[in-house]
Amino acid sequence: MNNRPIGLLDSGVGGLTVVKQILRQLPHESTIFIGDQARLPYGTKTPPEIINFARQLVRFLISKNAKMIVIACNTATAAALPTLKREFNLPIIGVIASGSQAAVQQTKNQRVAVIATPATIKSHAYSDAIQQLQANIQVKGLATPEFVTIVENNQYRAQATQQIVQQTLSPLNEFAMDTLVMGCTHFPLLQPLIQQAVGPNVQLIDAGSATVQAINTQLQQLKLTASDKQIPQHQFYTTGKTEQFVKIANDWLQPAVITAQHVEVTALEEN
Structure with a gap:
């Protein structure tokens, strides 16, 4: 048994979709989450920049006594996971492997x-992972950075958003896929709109949700699971504005009511 928290990191609020699944699937586990909103979007940064940012966030979570790190960000997983696993001596899990396996199944x-x-699209991380599992699967990637902006600006319930989602996904209309991977942890907040755009016959894959099963497996294998008598604690940090973070977090994680603390980027850089 180990009652220390699971540490999660993301470029912004998207990783809260993974936190939500942990609350549902692993209710005795404590969490500590940091969203690097001051430096988003990660999706337009270079791999060295993303690795550096992710390294700083991992160090922060370790300083808060995390027993495991979950890179709840597809972009950071694609760019930084191998480097981070080499550099740090604790379990580190990304979201791409589980999302790919769920899509293949x-x-x-x-x-x-x-x-x-x-x-993430440029890295070919998903297409490589999927085709390693099953070589005959055709994979089509589409970059949708505007979806991150919509979520971070708390516009995912806005009336105009459905049309934006529809237009953004229109390049997929001729591909005739039956499975769509939401390869960014921000995107489940748009899931109803994405489903409406692609139609009811396309199965949506939430990579973050699939990852929680891998988290549970690794916790059990390493004997790091929390006691079922523990009252879990959940801590939230952001490098951005706490008011906006809390508004989205309380909407998405309800009925849980959370507060968040601000972390200066300079403090991360000095750590």
């Missing part, structure tokens, strides 16, 4: 689309 017509940030 789901598709029937061997056509899988992936929507993600430009950096």
Whole structure:
């Protein structure tokens, strides 16, 4: 048994979708989350920049006594996971492997689309992972950075957003996929609009949700699971504005009511 928290990091609020699944699936586990809103979007940054930012966030979570790190960000997973696993001596999990495996298990017509940030699409991380699992699957990637902006600006319930989502996903209309990977942890907040845009016959894959199963497996293998008698604690930090972060977090994580603390980027850089 180990009652220390699971540490999660993201470029912004998207990783809260993974926190939500931990609250549902692993209710005795404590969490500590940091969203690097001051430096988003990660999807337009270079791999060295993303690695550096992710390294700083991992150090912050370790300083808060995290027992495991979850890179709840597809962009950071694609760019930084191998480096971070080499540099730090604790379990580190990304979100791409689980999302890819779920897509392979789901598709029937061997056509899988992936929507993600430009950096994730450019890395080919999903197409490589999916085709390593099953080589005959056709994978089409589409960069949708505007979806991150919509979520971070708390516009995912705005009336005009459905049309934006529809237009953004229109390049996938001729691909005839039966499975769509939401390859950014921000995107589940847009899931109803994405489903409406692609139609009811396309199965959506939430990579973050799939990752929680891998988290649970690794916690059990390493004997790091929390006691079922523990009252879990959940801590939230952001490098951005706490008011906006809390507004989105309380909407998404309800009925939980959370508060957040601000962390200066300079403090991360000095750590």
